[in-house]
Amino acid sequence: GAVVSQHPSRVICKSGTSVKIECRSLDFQATTMFWYRQFPKQSLMLMATSNEGSKATYEQGVEKDKFLINHASLTLSTLTVTSAHPEDSSFYICSANPGQGRDGYTFGSGTRLTVV
């Protein structure tokens, strides 16, 4: 089946530093990928839509200068959390649509970010 790989699975960083999370589609091309954030005991919240070769589209209330998204190829999207603070600690998940003939939108396994 379609696979989306996320890296790293866990990361701890110091407050004020930046962290990059990668999302790769392993066996299909994705012109669009999606980034979600999930706080403990809460549902997934869509942050932004990543578009290959163009600017990402951010959901209302999500700071585009803080959460930088780059979708430079058809198989890779990156989310960079800039100047991270403890309140940015969360579970970040990406997803992509493998296209017709395959079931559903595929999600990555997530990245647990802890800012200390």
Next chain:
Amino acid sequence: DAKTTQPPSMDCAEGRAANLPCNHSTISGNEYVYWYRQIHSQGPQYIIHGLKNNETNEMASLIITEDRKSSTLILPHATLRDTAVYYCIVVSNTGNQFYFGTGTSLTVIP
């Protein structure tokens, strides 16, 4: 914004069928109903989806009412590994964004 409502939690005895309801009364004609589940600290896993006909696959069955305003996910023989949060999501066939609701936390009891 999420267009679905689900009960926050349910229990099911191991080996019995788990029936998870979802209300999507504002669904429009080109919107599909998708079901995903999430086990703690993992990414959501696709289960099944449908438009208006009932669907069945190796994991579950999806029953959609004739007016499409609600649906039920059926896990025919629940196991302990089915304990998870189950999300019902409505998405347009022309759009890609998934807006998750609060989901149903299913606990399968031995």
